[in-house]
Amino acid sequence: MKTHKIAVIAGDGIGQEVIPSGIEVLKIAASQGGFGLEFTEFPWGCEFYLRTGRMMDTDAVAKLMGFDAIYLGAIGAPSVPDHISAGELLLPLRKVLRQYVNLRPMRLLPGITSPLAGRGAADIDMVCVRENSEGEYCGIGGRLHNGTEDELAEQTGIFTRRAIERIARYAFQIAAARPRKLLASATKSNALQHSMSLWDEVVASVAPEFPQVEYKKFYVDAIAARMVTHPQSLDVIVCSNLFGDILSDIGSAISGSLGVGPSGNINPNRTTPSMFEPIHGSAPDIFGKGIANPIAAIWAGAMMLDHLGERASHDAILGAIEKVIGSASVKTPDLGGSATTKEMTAAVTAALAKPGK
Secondary structure (H helix, E strand, O other): OOEEEEEEEEEOOOHHHHHHHHHHHHHHHHHHHOOEEEEEEOOOOHHHHHHHOOOOOOOHHHHHOOOOEEEEEEOOEOOEOHHHHHHHHHHHHHHHOOOOEEEEEEEOOOOOOOOOOOOOOOOOEEEEEEEOOOEEEEEEEEEEOOOOOOOEEEEEEEOOHHHHHHHHHHHHHHHHOOOOOEEEEEEOOOOOOOHHHHHHHHHHHHHHHOOOOEEEEEEHHHHHHHHHHOHHHOOEEEEOHHHHHHHHHHHHHHOOOHHHOEEEEEOOOOOOOEEEEEOOOOOOOOOOOOOOOOHHHHHHHHHHHHHOOOHHHHHHHHHHHHHHHHHOOOOOHHHOOOOOHHHHHHHHHHHHHOOOO
């Protein structure tokens, strides 16, 4: 029997609550799919930082290279500055492991009410393909004259032809495989005349390779507005690191809750493990209350199985999610209900264990 080795980083806050839910569902899917999952947990995150002064072990990358995939919960806590929690764990792993694609489905599931009046599941079904290795989050910059009236900060965005071309090609491939075959590129070349002009030129140069895909360029502010006013006109969106971070949160918000949005940090070349996580944060305001929505983590786990070649199990988990959400009988507080994390997890596992019933 084939066994996939999974590194688990539950991380901080509700990550510690939703990742166990995801693992519970994944184990059922594996037993039904005829493959094995071997989970190894790592205690990295903000609590680890407060004990050791590091967000993860010094040899963390070497350890992770022995796994087929990484299952991440959430990173961040009020006790640790954000530039440390994200800057010393999440962002370095994405870069060093060459996870240059951040893939985020943005879909309104039947049974969830969108904050957009009159919009149903058919209107909101998008995918954000975010460049994950450079751009505005490359980390180049610094501060001078700290604490004086002349204090200044510089943050440099780096855009390379190679990185833009590979993310564009990946996005076109995703669009070509979807029914509507639409690709929107988010840009701001009217103001960022160097970096975004290069972005526009490179994305446009890839477009002729995919004549079946309808390609359009939008300024990022216009595409943000379009996601609210005309979401049905959007399908796949390709964007830079910063733009993708913002647009995918809008996409999840109009899909009813950040608690249902999954994501994958993917190395398409498969030379290193890819990493899968819910897009929500550690949510310290609800941590410990047992009410976090586990759907995003469960869905991220399904994406992980798809990446590992277990497409049927991905489909089974997503079908179970759709069945539970569609019934509207079990809803966590973010969806307008009162169900606990455990109750939502139990509903999904029951639906997965009895498909079609």
